[in-house]
Amino acid sequence: MTGLLPLADTQFAESIWIMIAKSIVIFAVIFAILPILTVVERKLIGRFQHRYGPNRVGPFGLLQPLADVGKLISKESFRPQNAISTLFILGPLLPVLSGVLALAIIPWGDVKNGVGFYGIDVPIGILYFFAVGSIAFYGLLLGGWSSGSKYSLLGAMRSAAQLISYEVSMGLALLGVIMMSGSLSLVDIVRAQDGVWYIAPQIVGFLIFMLAGFAETNRTPFDMPEADAELVQGFMTEYGGMRFGSFLLVEYMEILVVSGIAAAMFLGGWMGPGPGWLDPIWMLLKMLALVFVFIWVRATLPRLRYDQLMTLGWKVLLPLATLNVLVTAILVVVT
Amino acid sequence: MEAVLFFIAAIGATVGAIGVVAARNPFYSVLALVAHLFSLAVLFLLLTSAFIAAAQVVVYAGAVMVLYVFVVAYVGSGHEPKWDPVPGQRLFAGLLAFFLFVEISAAVLSSGLRALSTHGPDVPAGFGDPAAIGNLLLEKFLVPFEASSVLLLIAAVGAIVLAARKRSGEPGGDPRNGRQNGGGATPPGHSAPEARPEGVAPAPTASSPTLGAPR
Known part of the structure; x- marks a missing residue:
């Protein structure tokens, strides 16, 4: 049974029960954080805008997501008359699949007692993130196209152009780190940051990655696919009930995943003071700090125009990322 | 497990390939091609070529096909010519398909069948890794x-x-x-x-x- 090895751990064999337990724990923790993130975002934006934000449901408004989800689930899952039902249903499912799959490679800690504190450590490492990330495109595209609505189609088309444009810069931004650590595996990359976190030598790469991350997760200032002022809600205009809810959920999941990748690649992953069992906590704290940056930027910056977005992606970020790769390559070879 | 995965992926690839040709709506053709490419990626994984599988998904399914979907959704269909753009293309298509079939049959009969009863090739450790492929590309x-x-x-x-x-x-x-x-x-x-x-x-x-x- 060596055929499945590329997907499983190549370092050592873990029993199947450990793998199942790990997946359940990761899944449970992340899906417990996601609803809290929604209320945190609303409260933080409220504070940024000098108002309270949600504070009626539960203590400090913490039960707000429960109320929201309850409302969304109880709504009818309708679809427009000229929508294509199979594709319309498939639309919100694919991004969820992509997000959950991407969670697997985020490293929460080193190998301890024969158990790796991560979902999987694939040899292709970060390429896995891009591979499963590409599934999410189709969710947006199918959802937008099959809705049978002009706003949805425009939103989907915008997202296709935007995601492709920024994926190139995103990959190039990570190439510097990969060259410095000499490995694609996220676990190895975190181990290589024992001394200096890669954010110091790779600050350009970090900034480009985060900028591209804003675009990839459709967040302000790059939320063109769902620009509410022009496209109502973009590709999810025609969705209601929990299908709309899963698009919302996916947005937060993608933010978490991008933050996790950034924390592992640039911020030293699980590295931090204290005993070994604190590792996952450190990782989570770093991720949440980056999530805070996402929310902060949303509250601060207005949305870009579409041509500005494309110009920034192709004429600024891409050359800059290429230059960063070149300089890093020369430095790595010289030293 | 491997056999199950192989047959799922193989059926997916075949159905996807047929769907590309058979679908009337070009949008569905493109979607069938996407399904085909994903199934191919699974087959690559089964051949212990994780890197090729990832490249397949990232480049073809992730970038090229998104642009196909993009163009098809924008341009739409409905302007299909009623005649053959290339005179005699149906004949050529049949001929080419026949020659391709002969070629593949020759390949299968000469080497593929003989390997059936054997254990199969020995795969060295690290085969199909990004590192191994990088070494091959930049040296050999x-x-x-x-x-x-x-x-x-x-x-x-x-x-x-x-x-x-x-x-x-x-x-x-x-x-x-x-x-x-x-x-x-x-x-x-x-x-x-x-x-x-x-x-x-x-x-x-x-x-x-x-x-x-x-x-």
């Missing part, structure tokens, strides 16, 4: 690798030149389009989103009747 196959990268660069430049010439030939074109078209090293596959006149994005879509109501 350096010249073909560099030649293909130059070829890709020429294709990229050529795509930009062709697009720029067509654009500047239009009388009274929007000067903004020319400006946006001129710059940026856009790879050939990525020229589609750029070539779209950004400032007037909603107009062509809103006026096209084939878009709003896919059926």
Whole structure:
């Protein structure tokens, strides 16, 4: 049974029960954080805008997501008359699949007692993130196209152009780190940051990655696919009930995943003071700090125009990322 | 487990390939091609080539096919010519299919069948890793690798030149389009989103009747 090895751990064999337990724990923790993130975002934006934000449901408004989800689930899952039902249903499912799959490679800690504190450590490492990330495109595209609505189609088309444009810069931004650590595996990359976190030598790469991350997760200032002022809600205009809810959920999941990748690649992953069992906590704290940056930027910056977005992606970020790769390559070879 | 995965992926690949040809709506053709490519990636994984599988998904399913979907959804269908654009293309297609079948049969009969009863090739540790493939590309196959990268660069430049010439030939074109078209090293596959006149994005879509109501 060596055929499945590329997907499983190549370092050592873990029993199947450990793998199942790990997946359940990761899944449970992340899906417990996601609803809290929604209320945190609303409260933080409220504070940024000098108002309270949600504070009626539960203590400090913490039960707000429960109320929201309850409302969304109880709504009818309708679809427009000229929508294509199979594709319309498939639309919100694919991004969820992509997000959950991407969670697997985020490293929460080193190998301890024969158990790796991560979902999987694939040899292709970060390429896995891009591979499963590409599934999410189709969710947006199918959802937008099959809705049978002009706003949805425009939103989907915008997202296709935007995601492709920024994926190139995103990959190039990570190439510097990969060259410095000499490995694609996220676990190895975190181990290589024992001394200096890669954010110091790779600050350009970090900034480009985060900028591209804003675009990839459709967040302000790059939320063109769902620009509410022009496209109502973009590709999810025609969705209601929990299908709309899963698009919302996916947005937060993608933010978490991008933050996790950034924390592992640039911020030293699980590295931090204290005993070994604190590792996952450190990782989570770093991720949440980056999530805070996402929310902060949303509250601060207005949305870009579409041509500005494309110009920034192709004429600024891409050359800059290429230059960063070149300089890093020369430095790595010289030293 | 392997056998199950193989048959799922093989059936997916075959059904996807048939779907590309059989589907009337080009959008479904493209989606079938996407399904086909994903199934191929699974087959690569089963052949312990994780890197090729990832590259397949990232490059083809993730970038190229998204542009196909993009173009098909924008341009829509309905303008299919009722005659063969190339005279006698059905005959040629049949001939080519026959020759391809003969070729594949020869390959299968000569080497594939003999390996059936054996254990199969021994796969060294690290086979199909990014590191192994990188070593092969940059040492054993350096010249073909560099030649293909130059070829890709020429294709990229050529795509930009062709697009720029067509654009500047239009009388009274929007000067903004020319400006946006001129710059940026856009790879050939990525020229589609750029070539779209950004400032007037909603107009062509809103006026096209084939878009709003896919059926």
